[in-house]
Each structure stands twice: as structure tokens, then as C-alpha cells.
Amino acid sequence: MAIFINSDTKVLVQGITGRDGSFHTREMMAYGTRVVGGVTPGKGSQTFEGPTGSTVPIFNGMDEAVSKTGANTSVIYVPPRFAAGAILEAAEAGVELIVAITEGIPVLDMARAHAFARDRGVRVLGPNCPGLISPGKSKVGILPGQIVAEGPIGVVSRSGTLTYEVIFQLTTAGLGQTTCVGIGGDPLIGTNFIDCLKEFEADSETTAVVVIGEIGGTDEQEAAVYVKENMSKPVVVFMAGLTAPPGRKMGHAGAIISESSGTVKEKIKVFKENGIPVAKRTADIAGLLQSRLA
Amino acid sequence: MDIHEYQAKERFRSVGIPVPPGRVVSTPEEAEVAAEEYGGTVVVKAQVHSGGRGKAGGVKLAEDPAKARDYASQILGMDINGLSVDKVLITPAEDIDTEAYVGVVIDRKAQAATFMVSPEGGIDIEEVKRTNPKAIRKLSIDPRYGMLPHQAYWLANFLYDDPNLADQARKIIAQLYDAFVSSGAEMAEINPLITTPAGEVKAIDAKMSIDDSELFRRPDIAEMRDTSSEPPSETKAREAGLSYHKLDGDVGCCVNGAGLAMATMDLVAHYEGNPANFLDIGGSSNPDKVVAALEIITSDPNVKVILFNIFGGITRCDDVANGIIEAIEKIDIELPIVIRLTGTNEDRALEILEDAGLSAYTSMDEVVKKAVELAGAA
Numbered sequence: 001m002a003i004f005i006n007s008d009t010k011v012l013v014q015g016i017t018g019r020d021g022s023f024h025t026r027e028m029m030a031y032g033t034r035v036v037g038g039v040t041p042g043k044g045s046q047t048f049e050g051p052t053g054s055t056v057p058i059f060n061g062m063d064e065a066v067s068k069t070g071a072n073t074s075v076i077y078v079p080p081r082f083a084a085g086a087i088l089e090a091a092e093a094g095v096e097l098i099v100a101i102t103e104g105i106p107v108l109d110m111a112r113a114h115a116f117a118r119d120r121g122v123r124v125l126g127p128n129c130p131g132l133i134s135p136g137k138s139k140v141g142i143l144p145g146q147i148v149a150e151g152p153i154g155v156v157s158r159s160g161t162l163t164y165e166v167i168f169q170l171t172t173a174g175l176g177q178t179t180c181v182g183i184g185g186d187p188l189i190g191t192n193f194i195d196c197l198k199e200f201e202a203d204s205e206t207t208a209v210v211v212i213g214e215i216g217g218t219d220e221q222e223a224a225v226y227v228k229e230n231m232s233k234p235v236v237v238f239m240a241g242l243t244a245p246p247g248r249k250m251g252h253a254g255a256i257i258s259e260s261s262g263t264v265k266e267k268i269k270v271f272k273e274n275g276i277p278v279a280k281r282t283a284d285i286a287g288l289l290q291s292r293l294a
Numbered sequence: 295m296d297i298h299e300y301q302a303k304e305r306f307r308s309v310g311i312p313v314p315p316g317r318v319v320s321t322p323e324e325a326e327v328a329a330e331e332y333g334g335t336v337v338v339k340a341q342v343h344s345g346g347r348g349k350a351g352g353v354k355l356a357e358d359p360a361k362a363r364d365y366a367s368q369i370l371g372m373d374i375n376g377l378s379v380d381k382v383l384i385t386p387a388e389d390i391d392t393e394a395y396v397g398v399v400i401d402r403k404a405q406a407a408t409f410m411v412s413p414e415g416g417i418d419i420e421e422v423k424r425t426n427p428k429a430i431r432k433l434s435i436d437p438r439y440g441m442l443p444h445q446a447y448w449l450a451n452f453l454y455d456d457p458n459l460a461d462q463a464r465k466i467i468a469q470l471y472d473a474f475v476s477s478g479a480e481m482a483e484i485n486p487l488i489t490t491p492a493g494e495v496k497a498i499d500a501k502m503s504i505d506d507s508e509l510f511r512r513p514d515i516a517e518m519r520d521t522s523s524e525p526p527s528e529t530k531a532r533e534a535g536l537s538y539h540k541l542d543g544d545v546g547c548c549v550n551g552a553g554l555a556m557a558t559m560d561l562v563a564h565y566e567g568n569p570a571n572f573l574d575i576g577g578s579s580n581p582d583k584v585v586a587a588l589e590i591i592t593s594d595p596n597v598k599v600i601l602f603n604i605f606g607g608i609t610r611c612d613d614v615a616n617g618i619i620e621a622i623e624k625i626d627i628e629l630p631i632v633i634r635l636t637g638t639n640e641d642r643a644l645e646i647l648e649d650a651g652l653s654a655y656t657s658m659d660e661v662v663k664k665a666v667e668l669a670g671a672a
Binding site for chain 1: 475480507539541549606
């Protein structure tokens with residue numbers, strides 16, 4: 001088991017011929033992800049060459065790509081100005097999961113795209129996220145495959161590279177993962193902490209979950225209450241941004257401490273009030289998990 | 295990106311919101327001329343990206359042109375919350391009957407533009423939220439349909455019992471939504487929305503913040519950026535596609551990814567060091583960005599050590615390694631540099647650094663401890 005993606009997941013890459021899109025498509029194929037094709041408007045009759053000489057077809061649009069390949073998942077590496085349109089197209093074409101890697105999509109475009117996808121029952125992960133990986137099964141996005149290992153831990157995070165850091169330390173400590181999910185750093189994201197916690201709680205192979213949060217918004221506080229009320233599996237938290245100054249955007253639009261909410265201090269307090277341990281350093285996460293699993 | 299009151303008012307006027315006339319000036323002489331032209335009492339208002347302008351003495355009522363000149367000379371050059379005032383807005387004073395609040399922001403939970411209106415205007419809406427939450431009416435606007443006529447009316451009716459006033463407010467609320475969407479805003483606020491003894495509803499203040507991701511398709515708004523309101527290092531960082539904020543410490547941090555950058559700062563503080571900055575070199579892998587990052591970090595005289603913490607995903611470690619070497623060659627860095635690189639293409643990156651006589655750490659705790667130690671010894 002794993003959540004959201006597994007070895008049966010059939011992936012289309014939107015923006016497959018771009019610099020990042022082509023690089024990460026090869027990485028995904030090398031990892032063993034079932035990439036069944038890609039979409040770049042105007043390059044319809046061409047093929048994309050994978051890492052070991054294998055090729056996949058390129059289509060002009062998602063509708064044709066889905067009907068010819070039977071893909072159920074799409075991953076988006078399209079530039080910001082076209083990315084919301086790519087999400088709409090994927091949602092209409094009938095995939096079940098859209099993983100939006102692109103950073104810098106206008107927020108109002110995303111408000112519309114999220115509503116459109118919700119209406120069609122399509123899950124959006126991101127945008128501005130690293131995607132997800134179910135070790136040994138499939139990876140969709142940009143998480144480096146060499147740092148994960150198969151095992152019982154679920155990881156869900158708002159960050160990108162900080163997630164890799166934590167996964168790497170878990171793997172080094174002998175704690176492999178069922179699925180690692182990066183939900184994205186934008187103010188409007190399609191899949192939140194609670195959506196992932198619900199899946200991990202239901203997943204028979206996951207025995208414990210790591211939540212990695214940061215400044216901004218109140219998603220972590222809501223997740224804390226959810227964990228206390230709904231989860232039987234242990235959850236360990238790491239929060240980034242204790243030293244972040246208020247009123248400044250820390251890199252992406254979602255990470256900002258506003259006047260009334262969003263400080264790490266406040267979030268850590270809510271986790272502790274709900275009986276959830278918070279690691280002081282990333283290096284302490286594995287130890288906290290092991291003590292809860294023992 | 296925040297825009298100034300006078301710029302927000304231009305946006306409001308362009309969608310039809312009644313806003314009193316105004317002129318932006320940067321000298322006391324110009325302030326006097328503007329006040330003469332308007333005649334009567336004018337308001338002299340500091341144009342600065344900060345709340346609490348009135349409390350700081352940046353908003354003054356001037357009964358005649360000579361006073362407008364005096365106030366302008368006081369306010370120009372004034373420091374308001376660390377920002378220097380270099381422009382004032384001269385606008386005719388209005389007779390005020392009542393003050394209300396109308397604002398719209400992107401609500402993360404509703405995933406939509408969300409209005410907040412209150413008949414208690416002229417004060418901070420956060421204050422109203424705390425003291426009298428019932429005095430606020432809230433409504434999220436479905437992005438698929440936009441603002442519907444009855445919704446604007448529902449909000450307006452909460453502000454005014456008088457049907458004439460409510461009708462004017464209804465139009466203004468719908469127009470504010472237009473201004474919000476057509477400007478690519480993440481926040482737009484009229485505080486206060488006033489009524490006059492003559493029965494008119496007007497916006498006498500305007501605040502707007504634009505979603506940075508919208509600027510590529512709104513060059514007219516992108517031009518409104520006032521770089522005098524941010525430190526030169528932050529301007530340079532933005533132009534180089536980096537995200538940088540200066541802090542007060544001495545450990546210069548160069549990290550890829552906002553979350554890891556914050557965790558690195560936190561870890562520096564955990565080991566009793568002081569981070570000099572937040573710097574996210576972002577999700578691309580362009581060596582020029584690393585050069586720019588190092589130039590920015592080394593321009594801060596407090597920095598005693600440079601700490602790299604790079605975990606490669608979309609950023610390839612070999613590109614970062616090349617960037618570090620290129621930057622060191624280009625800008626002659628004398629400060630100690632400690633580097634931690636791991637992830638995509640890390641083997642190639644380690645080779646590149648070793649060939650250049652540099653060594654890289656693989657543990658984040660080790661590299662941060664080393665950086666704090668070097669900063670303390672310097």
C-alpha cells in the first residue's frame with residue numbers, strides 16, 4: 001500500500017519538452033514511474049526519449065493523451081503563465097490526480113482552477129510543490145529518488161527541500177517511507193495536511209507520520225486538532241520558521257506571518273496542547289519516531 | 295507587492311469608485327501649490343508602505359496652503375516604522391458623517407477572494423475582529439461566477455440602513471471586486487469608506503497589495519514598484535530572482551528552498567548563533583543566481599561566515615557548485631565559506647568542489663555548528 005500513487009499509476013507529463021520537464025521526466029522514468037506520455041502543444045507527432053533509450057509519445061493536448069494512454073495522473077512543469085490552464089485541461093481530460101510543480105502561478109488563477117477541479121472530483125496536489133513519491137513504486141514530481149527507502153513512515157510537508165532533508169535523515173536512521181507528499185507552499189493548495197493524514201491513517205502499511213510545517217496560515221493548527229480527534233497512529237512534527245520575522249514573505253507567498261496568525265510559536269503550542277511531539281531539530285525527528293514506535 | 299495609497303486610488307478611480315481628487319508631491323513648495331489649487335482645507339498624507347501613518351504623525355489636516363507647506367516639510371523625510379517618506383499626497387479634506395470599512399483579501403480556507411465589511415471604519419479591522427466580531431460581515435466570492443449583484447447588496451445593507459447610501463455602497467463594493475481582480479490583487483481595502491452630510495459615499499483612503507505572480511502580465515502595475523521603500527540588497531535579490539531578507543546576525547545563509555532556509559536559520563539560532571539573513575536561491579539551477587546571492591550576502595558588513603545549505607531536487611547540486619566557484623573567482627571573497635551539498639547530481643558537485651580545493655559537508659548539523667563556531671572566532 002501507499003497513498004495517492006503506486007506502481008499502477010500511469011503518468012502524463014505536461015510540459016515534457018521543457019528544461020525542467022524533460023530532466024525530471026527522465027528522473028521519474030529511471031526511478032520506475034510508469035510515464036506513459038507527455039504533452040507539449042505543437043509537438044504532437046514527436047516522441048520523448050527516456051533514460052535508457054525507451055521512448056514515450058508526445059501529444060498536443062491532454063484529451064488525446066488521456067484517451068490514447070489511459071493515464072490517471074498528470075504532473076505539470078508548465079511555466080506559470082500557462083500552468084493554471086494546464087490544470088484546467090488535465091481536470092477536464094479526466095485524470096484523477098494532478099500534481100502541479102510550477103511555482104509562481106497567479107493566486108486568482110488558482111482560485112478558479114481549484115474550484116474547477118473540485119467540481120470534477122479531481123485531486124490537485126500543489127501548486128508550488130515537489131510532488132510525491134511512494135518508494136520502490138512510483139515518483140511523480142521532483143523528489144530525489146536516491147534519498148528514500150521503502151518502509152512504514154508517511155511524510156507530509158509544505159516545503160520542498162526541507163522535506164528532502166527530513167526524508168534523508170529518516171532513511172539514514174533506517175526508517176523507510178510508504179509515501180512522502182509535498183503539499184506545496186502556495187496560499188491556495190489543492191491537498192492539505194488533513195487530506196494526507198486521513199489517507200495515512202487508512203493506509204495499512206503506514207505505522208507513523210511525520211508532519212513538516214512552516215509559518216503562515218492555520219493549516220497546521222487544524223491538522224493538530226484532527227490528529228488528536230481522528231488518528232490512532234503516532235504523529236511527529238517539525239516546524240520551520242521560529243526565527244522568521246513577521247510581515248515578510250519567506251520565499252513563497254504562503255509563508256508569511258500576518259498580524260493575527262501564522263507564527264511557528266503559536267503552531268508549536270497547538271501541537272503540544274494536542275499531545276503531539278514537536279522536534280527541535282530535523283536531526284531529532286527519527287529519534288522521536290522510534291520512541292513512539294517502540 | 296504593496297502599492298502606495300495614491301496608486302491604489304488611481305486603480306479605484308479607473309473602475310468608477312468615488313475617490314476625492316489628489317496630487318502626489320515631493321517638495322513643500324509643490325504641496326503649497328496643490329493646496330492653493332484645491333482651496334480650503336486639505337489633508338497632507340505620507341505615502342509610505344506602512345500602517346499607522348496617522349499615529350506616527352504622517353497625516354495632517356492643513357487649513358491653508360502655508361500650513362500645507364509646513365506639514366509637507368515636516369512629513370517629507372520623516373521615518374515611519376523604519377521607512378523614509380519621500381512623497382506626500384495632497385487631497386481636499388472631506389466632511390465626514392460616518393466611517394465604514396470595506397476590504398477584500400484572498401482567504402486560504404475558502405480559496406477565494408473574501409470580503410469583510412464593517413460599519414465600524416477608520417480603525418484597524420483586526421481590532422474590530424478582536425473587540426466586536428459581530429460588527430463584521432464576511433462573504434467569499436465564488437471565482438467561477440464573480441461578484442453577484444445580490445451579494446454586493448447584502449454586504450452594503452450591513453453598512454447602511456439608508457437605502458440611498460446602501461445603493462451607493464453596493465456599487466462601490468462591486469467596483470472594488472473589479473479593481474481587485476483587474477489588478478491581480480491579494481488585498482484591497484477602503485478604510486474608511488465615508489458618508490458626507492450631503493449623502494455621498496466616498497473612499498478617502500485606499501490600500502492595495504498585488505500578487506507578485508501577477509506582475510508579468512500587468513506591466514503598468516509592475517511599474518508602480520517603489521524600490522526606495524526596500525533596502526537595496528532586497529531590490530538586487532528580487533531582480534536576480536532570489537528571495538532575501540536581511541536580519542541582524544553574522545552567519546550569512548545561502549539555502550535552496552524557503553522551508554530549508556528557515557530551518558537553517560532556526561538551527562543557527564539553536565546552536566546559539568545569529569543568522570544574518572534569509573536567502574532562498576529558489577527552484578532553478580542557474581549559476582548566475584549563486585553569484586548574485588554571494589554578492590548580496592558579502593555586501594552585508596555584519597557577515598562573518600558564509601553558510602551554504604543545498605539539498606538538490608529541481609536545483610542541481612553541480613550547478614550550485616559551479617556557481618560557488620564562479621562567484622569566488624569573480625568577487626574575491628575573503629570570508630570563510632562552509633558548504634553542505636547533497637541530492638540531485640551530488641557526486642558531480644562534490645567532484646567540482648574538490649577539484650577547486652573546497653570541501654563539502656553532508657550533515658546539516660555539522661555544517662551549521664561549524665559556521666557558528668567560525669562566526670564566534672572571527
